[in-house]
Amino acid sequence: MSGTTPGGWLLVFTLALPAGGMLAAFALGGRAAERIALAALGLGVLLAGAVAARVQAAGAPLAYLVGGRAPPLGIRLQADGIAAAMLLTASVVLLAVALFGRAAHATPPGVAEARAPFAFWTFLLALSAALAAALLGADLFNLFVALEMLTFAALSLACLDGRASQFRSELRYLFFALIGSALYLLGTALLYGAYGTLDIGLLAAHARADAPTLLAAALMTAGLLARMALFPLHLWLPPAHAGAPPAASALLSGLVVKAAFVLLLRVWVWVLPPAPAGAAAPLLAGLGAAAILVGSLVALRQERLKLLVAYSTVAQIGYLFLMLPLVLAGDAEAARRAWLGGVLQAASHAFAKAAMFLSAGLIAGAVGHDRVAALCGAGRAVPMAVIAFGLAGLSLVGIPPSGGFTAKWLLLTAAIGTGQWWWAAVILGGGLLTGGYVYRVLAGSLTVPPATAPQPEPQAPGPARVALALALVSVALGLLPFAAFGLVQIGRPGALAGAGP
Template sequence: MSGTTPGGWLLVLALALPVGGMLLAFALGGRTAERIALGVLGLGTVLAGMIAAEVYAAGAPLAYRLGGWAPPLGLRLQADGLAAAMLLTAALVLLAVALFGRAAQATPPGVQEARAPFTFWTFLLALAASLAAAFLGGDLFNLFVALEMLTFAALSLACLDGRPSQFRSELRYLFFALIGSVLYLLGTALLYGAHGTLDIALLAERAGADLPTLLAAALMTAGLLAKMALFPLHLWLPPAHAGAPPAASALLSGLVVKAAFVLLLRLWIWVLPPVPAGAGAPLLAGLGAAAILVGSLIALRQERLKLLVAYSTVAQIGYLFLMLPLVLAGDPEAAARAWLGGILQAASHAFAKAAMFLSAGLVAGALGHDRVAELGGAGRAMPMAVIAFGLAGLSLMGIPPSGGFTAKWLLLTAALGTGQWWWAAVILGGGLLTGGYVYRVLAGSLTAPPAAAPRPEPPAQGPERVALALALVSVALGLVPLASFGLVQIGRPILGGAP
């Protein structure tokens, strides 16, 4: 296990920058909070790019020992390829959401400070800090703390409007999150009691196929699945999205659930021995396949646009779990393809789903409703928002040359290469179902409105451009040569071995 590496100080800065910005925004308040948040998130994007470049150039993870103490006495920050890729994805989406929120969350003229804008900008920085801690942490307990901070920051953003219906739906989210937290915490207690550490690298050396380890992994996995809203633990996600502001929905769907998924990968690929992990992976992939099919079918039946996009999230999360049995199948080439496909799916989904929710929010704001059957005229009134929704939908469907296509193609070929053709069938079926509900929205938006319908008010072009930019990134990921994604392979253990 390595000590502090050259460039490790960047990891400390990636955590300290949003935390310092949040405290400064809270202290100064008012209109200053917006300027601080935009500046910090812009610098955070540059910093995430520097970390990714440093990891790629070194060909090895960056590490930093806090206080110079080695685990298990001390704590360690680490950025391997997975952490660097997800940190950069999160930084770009956060910056885009901040730019989108400038119109809706600006402090009103003549007012020194307003509750909703102040809350939005400070908790946006809290979310950025929590995501950095979740991606860079090397200790399972501190990753738990990061997930808890992330949950409460996301809840605050989701309840921003203060409507009673928001509180009811977000209380359900909190209930599932707390159940997940209790299960995860019980698992960490078992692991610590059995091995005397919660450091991931040390656990990779010490943990075996013993009963305490397997029971702890089962409890922690159940807790993380509740936080990720994997079918059938998805009941909190659609209502939470339906009542949240567009910016909060974009972050919940695009980023918040990905932090729990990264932690799940740390547990299953790094900590668990390959034999029990390989035996349990098909069960998780089966739940993922059920999420793809059931979530897509329910999305097809939705009458409200935001609920349609929310159930699409339930479905798209399922693709992430298809990588587990492929990575653990024992074929090195298929494992590398499946790993790249899974991480690329997580990144392209983050951009596409953020674009979808922001576009849906713009359409609903302009029309005064989000009923799918009454979207006529939206394409003429706000063409960029509808185009952004369509491009994001193409990525979710897996249509070339989008990032979603490349991700699903890698997973599909890995499934066929390892003889697990049934996952390939699920991928193809899920793409067809996704096309069905994306078509419903686009076809309705491009029809002429009824003669008696009021003319929708076009939104400001700034937010539309942000949504379109996110959608274009989700498509552009498919145009990047596969060799350029070597970053995500750095630090990946082979069949659950140590990094």
């Protein structure tokens, strides 16, 4: 087990910055909370960029041993390629959501401190710290703690308005999360009893394909799937999104489910032996395929905009699971392509779905409702928000040159290259269905309202610019050369450091 690497201190600062900012916000309170949050999240983007650059330059993961003690006695923080890429994605989306939230969550003039704005900024910092802990942790129990922190921070943001309907929908989310936590924790107990450690690196070196290990992996997987809302465990996600404020929905869909997915990859690709993981991967991919088709079909039938976008999230999560049988198929070239495609899908979806939820909130605010059939006039009232929704939709559909297109193309070629053509058919069919519900929203928003209809209220341009910036990033990811994505291969088991697709 290697010790602290040069630059490992960056990982400590990445964790300490939002946690320290949250404590400072509690201490100073009032309007200081907003300034502290914006400063901490802005510095977080710089730190995440420095971590990614250091990992890319070294061609190896960064590591830091807390207290100087190596596992199993100590705790290790680690940033490999996927952690660095997702950390950078999360930091940019968090900063964008913070800038978007300034309009709706500013402290009112003449008031020293208001409950909802203060809670928004402090819990936003708590969410940032929990995401960093979930992405940089290398111990399965500490990752469990990070996921719990993430759940309660996200729940608090989703319930800020204090409506009874919000509490009912978020309690359903909490119910699924707690069941998932119990299953995950039971799995970690089995692993600890079998191997005496929960460090991912040590488990990867010693895990066997025996009954306790496979049972532990099955329990942990079931718990993480409940948190990710993979079909058919998706029942909590649509109502949770429908009742949450736009900023909270953007974070739930764009980032919170991605932390659980990265942990799922840790279990399946790092800890589990290749033979049982490869044999069971088609089952998870099958659930992903069902999520793509069922989620897209249900989204097509939705009458409310936020529910449409929420069921779109159910569908888009499914694409992440298609990478598993392709990565574990035994073909090195296909595995590199599938790995890159899956990580790029996670990143581009985070930007696109955050832009889509923020835009949906602006469109609903402009027209006074979120009925899909009556969005006429939104294109005039909030043109940038409608454009952002359309660009994000292009990425979700997989139209070039978006990041979603590049991700789906890599998964397609990996599926065809390994002879698993049925996954390619699912990807193409899902893209067509996605185009259908994105078209419904755009067609309605661009329709000119009748002269007798109430005119939509124009909105301030600042939040729409944030949504548009996120949508542009989701498109720009597809314009980067493949060599720029060598980062995500660093630290993957069986991958050459920095290998391209």
